[in-house]
Amino acid sequence: MTAPALRVGSPQRYDRVAGPGRMAVRAFQPWLVNYRRTWRGTIYSSVLMPVLYLGAMGLGLGTLVNQHGTASLGTVSYLVFLAPGLMAATAMQTAVGESLYPVFSAVKWQQTYQAAAATPLRPGDIFRGHLLFTTMRLTMNMIIFLAIMSLFGAVRSAWVVAAVPVAILTGLAFATPLDAFAVSQKKNDQAFNMIFRFGMIPLFLFSGTFFPVTQLPAWVRPLAYVTPLWHGVALCRALSLGTADLAGALGHVAYLAVVAGLGLAAGARSYRRRLHV
Amino acid sequence: MGCPLGVPKYPAGPVIHFELSQALGKVSDVPDPDALIRASGLTKRFGQFTAVDGIDFELRRGEAFGFLGPNGAGKSSTMRMIGCVSPPTGGELTILGLNPVTQGAAIRARLGVVPQEDTLDVELTVRENLLVYGRYFGLSRQVIAERTARLLEFVQLSERANDHVEPLSGGMKRRLTIARSLINEPEILILDEPTTGLDPQARHVVWDRLFRLKQQGVTLILTTHYMDEAEQLCDRLVVMDGGKIAAEGSPRELIDTYSSREVLELRFSTFEHDQAAEKLTAVPADRIEVLADRVLLYVDDGDAAMAGVRGLALEPLTSLVRRSTLEDVFLRLTGRRLEDG
Numbered sequence: 001m002t003a004p005a006l007r008v009g010s011p012q013r014y015d016r017v018a019g020p021g022r023m024a025v026r027a028f029q030p031w032l033v034n035y036r037r038t039w040r041g042t043i044y045s046s047v048l049m050p051v052l053y054l055g056a057m058g059l060g061l062g063t064l065v066n067q068h069g070t071a072s073l074g075t076v077s078y079l080v081f082l083a084p085g086l087m088a089a090t091a092m093q094t095a096v097g098e099s100l101y102p103v104f105s106a107v108k109w110q111q112t113y114q115a116a117a118a119t120p121l122r123p124g125d126i127f128r129g130h131l132l133f134t135t136m137r138l139t140m141n142m143i144i145f146l147a148i149m150s151l152f153g154a155v156r157s158a159w160v161v162a163a164v165p166v167a168i169l170t171g172l173a174f175a176t177p178l179d180a181f182a183v184s185q186k187k188n189d190q191a192f193n194m195i196f197r198f199g200m201i202p203l204f205l206f207s208g209t210f211f212p213v214t215q216l217p218a219w220v221r222p223l224a225y226v227t228p229l230w231h232g233v234a235l236c237r238a239l240s241l242g243t244a245d246l247a248g249a250l251g252h253v254a255y256l257a258v259v260a261g262l263g264l265a266a267g268a269r270s271y272r273r274r275l276h277v
Numbered sequence: 278m279g280c281p282l283g284v285p286k287y288p289a290g291p292v293i294h295f296e297l298s299q300a301l302g303k304v305s306d307v308p309d310p311d312a313l314i315r316a317s318g319l320t321k322r323f324g325q326f327t328a329v330d331g332i333d334f335e336l337r338r339g340e341a342f343g344f345l346g347p348n349g350a351g352k353s354s355t356m357r358m359i360g361c362v363s364p365p366t367g368g369e370l371t372i373l374g375l376n377p378v379t380q381g382a383a384i385r386a387r388l389g390v391v392p393q394e395d396t397l398d399v400e401l402t403v404r405e406n407l408l409v410y411g412r413y414f415g416l417s418r419q420v421i422a423e424r425t426a427r428l429l430e431f432v433q434l435s436e437r438a439n440d441h442v443e444p445l446s447g448g449m450k451r452r453l454t455i456a457r458s459l460i461n462e463p464e465i466l467i468l469d470e471p472t473t474g475l476d477p478q479a480r481h482v483v484w485d486r487l488f489r490l491k492q493q494g495v496t497l498i499l500t501t502h503y504m505d506e507a508e509q510l511c512d513r514l515v516v517m518d519g520g521k522i523a524a525e526g527s528p529r530e531l532i533d534t535y536s537s538r539e540v541l542e543l544r545f546s547t548f549e550h551d552q553a554a555e556k557l558t559a560v561p562a563d564r565i566e567v568l569a570d571r572v573l574l575y576v577d578d579g580d581a582a583m584a585g586v587r588g589l590a591l592e593p594l595t596s597l598v599r600r601s602t603l604e605d606v607f608l609r610l611t612g613r614r615l616e617d618g
Contacts, residue, residue: 016383016386016387016414016415016461017382017386018415022415023382026413026415027413029409029412030398030401030409030412033401033405033408033409034398034401037400110396110397110398110399110400111394111396112396112397112398114362114392114394114396115392115396115410115457117362118360118362118385118388118390118392119385119386119410119413119414119461120383120385120386120413120414120415121382121413122381122382275362276362276364277323277357277362277363
């Protein structure tokens with residue numbers, strides 16, 4: 001049996017180096033091919049987690065809270081207060097989950113980033129390709145969350161639809177700097193546990209998701225205000241309750257966009273430093 | 278659309294250039310028009326450490342060009358600069374007539390790279406690995422499917438097309454990496470240590486495939502620390518050591534220049550070794566190399582030299598007459614063996 005003749009170096013008609021947008025789409029595709037294998041499991045948890053949290057905290061714990069009086073919550077039931085905050089917090093968790101370990105695995109354990117870097121893709125394309133996938137996952141999870149929160153009757157305004165893009169932006173404000181950080185890790189994933197323990201968990205608990213930040217001691221409050229999650233929680237909540245005003249909304253969006261934008265610049269830099277040594 | 282009808286595709290420019298150069302007596306300075314890669318004074322530093330220390334070389338179309346040297350010689354750093362994933366610190370590098378720093382993506386679109394680590398996506402199937410990689414080059418699914426069938430047949434993995442990569446043997450993964458590197462029909466194929474870590478049988482299969490590629494006119498550039506690999510695959514090679522090029526030529530030229538026709542290898546018992554090595558200086562030889570476990574006599578006629586050894590009443594435990602290899606060239610040039618690293 002003779003092997004077939006291979007063509008090499010033949011003139012090619014296709015456009016081999018495209019603009020940044022199309023290059024990012026090329027870099028996005030392997031994540032999609034991989035996701036085809038695992039999507040079912042991720043959908044189960046995307047549905048189950050909001051149901052558990054809204055059921056246990058919103059309905060269960062909420063019964064006690066509501067008896068105590070909800071003036072500090074804006075005179076809505078605890079469930080209605082909690083749901084939009086939890087939406088933003090879920091976006092953060094999704095973003096963290098799609099950033100740290102997947103990026104570190106691609107650059108260290110499997111080195112699929114290095115494989116991609118040998119092709120026309122530039123480090124920035126590889127970074128933005130991964131962000132496209134993160135955005136897709138955030139979009140899926142936020143739509144699912146909105147559907148479940150509606151089924152729980154936790155929505156007060158049609159403006160809640162606008163909370164979906166706000167939550168996605170909140171997620172990206174975490175994903176971009178965390179991608180930048182994860183890709184720069186040379187040896188191991190030890191730093192990630194610190195991020196979970198001293199970053200994500202305190203943010204999750206103290207950024208206004210479960211109780212208003214005004215309940216915190218005055219000196220701690222500024223800490224909450226600088227975290228992207230608080231801005232996401234505050235705006236998602238205002239939209240869901242129908243209490244949002246334009247100036248406040250623009251302020252929150254601008255803050256989140258700046259953080260995401262800084263992360264975008266940092267990521268482009270750290271991907272280049274790692275993949276083009 | 279090309280050029281208008283009647284206008285020759287190539288104006289007389291290069292010819293004039295040639296005549297001018299000839300008139301000036303600098304023919305050898307005219308850049309080889311077939312050179313796909315041209316490096317001069319190419320340097321790569323990482324902080325204080327100089328990995329590649331001002332090397333010059335040219336890669337011509339259709340040849341198989343090798344970098345032979347021990348681990349840490351700067352081979353991989355050179356390959357990464359050629360692969361446009363490592364900007365040079367100094368010197369000049371032109372690949373396919375382009376600048377790797379500013380036109381890296383356009384160059385990479387025309388290269389095939391087989392890295393030292395396979396960098397396959399082990400969670401995907403064999404076929405999906407080629408699909409994903411082909412998409413990086415912007416190839417359509419149809420084109421990728423056609424090429425995948427051909428490439429998998431070439432690397433003898435057609436039966437495993439729908440299997441996951443994880444359970445494949447090291448040799449199969451390497452062959453898949455080679456198939457992957459050919460998906461864009463590259464003009465230059467870059468292989469960094471293509472058979473390191475493979476068992477001898479798997480290595481021969483890879484060599485066979487690379488040899489076929491070479492016969493089909495693929496331009497190969499490879500690094501290796503196996504002298505037999507360099508001898509089998511390379512038309513021309515450079516011996517690299519400590520970030521510098523120690524010698525350049527075809528395997529035959531290098532052996533003719535830096536070694537003798539034959540080598541007599543003698544092994545003595547441990548306590549006789551030093552004494553015997555001293556006595557052997559009486560045997561006429563181009564050079565004597567005393568290694569920890571053997572003594573090598575570089576001679577024209579190994580059997581005649583062996584007779585000379587017997588004449589000294591020396592009784593080696595084993596003796597072997599062989600032809601000179603690139604290993605001997607390396608030993609001569611650097612005073613070390615390739616495997617010493």
